Amino acid sequence: MGNNRFVAIWGSGGSGKTLLTVKFAKELAAQKKNVLIIHCDDETPVLPLVLPVSENIKSLGNLLAMSNSTQVAVLQHCTVFGSSGYISLLGYKLGENAISYREYSSKDVKNLFNMCRQIPTVDYILVDCSHHTIDNVLTIVALETADAVIKVSNSNIKSTVYIESQKKLLREERFHYCNQINVLNNVLPSQDTYPFREALGGAPYVLSHCSSLEEQYHERKLLDSLYGKAGKKFESVIKQLVKEVFFDE
Numbered sequence: 001m002g003n004n005r006f007v008a009i010w011g012s013g014g015s016g017k018t019l020l021t022v023k024f025a026k027e028l029a030a031q032k033k034n035v036l037i038i039h040c041d042d043e044t045p046v047l048p049l050v051l052p053v054s055e056n057i058k059s060l061g062n063l064l065a066m067s068n069s070t071q072v073a074v075l076q077h078c079t080v081f082g083s084s085g086y087i088s089l090l091g092y093k094l095g096e097n098a099i100s101y102r103e104y105s106s107k108d109v110k111n112l113f114n115m116c117r118q119i120p121t122v123d124y125i126l127v128d129c130s131h132h133t134i135d136n137v138l139t140i141v142a143l144e145t146a147d148a149v150i151k152v153s154n155s156n157i158k159s160t161v162y163i164e165s166q167k168k169l170l171r172e173e174r175f176h177y178c179n180q181i182n183v184l185n186n187v188l189p190s191q192d193t194y195p196f197r198e199a200l201g202g203a204p205y206v207l208s209h210c211s212s213l214e215e216q217y218h219e220r221k222l223l224d225s226l227y228g229k230a231g232k233k234f235e236s237v238i239k240q241l242v243k244e245v246f247f248d249e
C-alpha cells in the first residue's frame with residue numbers, strides 16, 4: 001500500500017462512505033495536505049448533507065456539462081470545506097438529480113479526473129462513490145482509474161450480500177478488485193466480526209460504532225474532533241489507515 005494520491009471510497013449503501021471520506025480528508029488536512037473530494041451521488045446530493053451553509057455553492061453537474069472544462073473551471077466549481085482551507089468539495093447541490101444536466105460520458109469523467117490530478121495545488125483526490133456502481137459513471141471510472149480503492153462494508157448480512165454481488169460485477173481485470181482495501185465500519189462492541197471479515201476476504205481496518213459520529217453527521221459537523229473512548233479509538237484507526245494507504249509509511 002502507500003502513497004496513493006487518487007483514492008476511491010466505495011462500498012455498500014449506508015456503510016459510511018461519505019462519512020469516512022470526510023474523516024480521511026480531515027486527517028490529511030491535519031498533515032497540511034490539500035484535498036479535493038468528489039462526491040459522486042446524483043440521487044441524494046452530498047453537498048447539502050455535509051456543508052453547514054448553502055450559499056455560493058457550485059455544482060459538479062454544471063462542471064461535467066461544460067464541453068471544454070479547464071483546471072480553472074474545476075477550481076471555480078469547488079466549495080471550500082471547513083476553516084483550514086485545505087479541503088475542497090465537488091458534488092451535487094440540493095434539489096439536483098441525475099437528469100438535472102446533460103448526460104456525460106466516461107470520457108468526460110476521465111478528462112475531469114486527469115485534470116484534477118494535474119492541479120498543482122491538489123495533493124490528494126478522494127472520490128466518495130455511489131453504491132449504484134454501474135449506473136453512476138463517476139463511480140465506475142473512479143473504480144477503474146483510482147490508485148487505490150477503499151471498500152467499506154458494515155458487519156451485517158445486507159452489506160455482505162451487496163459485496164458478494166458487486167464482486168461479480170467488478171470481476172474484469174481493469175477493476176483490480178483483489179487489490180481493494182477492506183474496511184469494516186460501524187461495528188457494535190458486542191459483535192463478532194469474524195464472519196463479516198471472512199466474507200470480505202479479510203479486513204485490515206475495523207471501525208467501531210461511535211454515537212457521537214451520528215450526531216456530527218446530523219449536525220453537519222464532520223470536521224469536528226471526536227471525544228470519549230469510542231471517538232478516540234475511531235480516530236486512531238483513521239490515522240493508521242491514512243498513514244498506510246495515503247502516505248508511504
Ligand SMILES: Nc1ncnc2c1ncn2[C@@H]1O[C@H](COP(=O)(O)OP(=O)(O)OP(=O)(O)O)[C@@H](O)[C@H]1O
Nearest residue numbers: 013014015016017018019186208209210213214217
Ligand atoms: N462508525 C460509525 N458510527 C456511528 N454511525 C456511523 C458510523 N459510520 C457511519 N455511520 C452513520 O451511518 C449513516 C450513513 O453514513 P454515510 O452517509 O456516510 O454512508 P454512505 O455509505 O455514504 O451512504 P450512501 O450509500 O447513501 O451514500 C450516517 O447516519 C452515519 O452517521
Ligand SMILES: [Mg+2]
Nearest residue numbers: 017018041128
Ligand atoms: Mg454517501
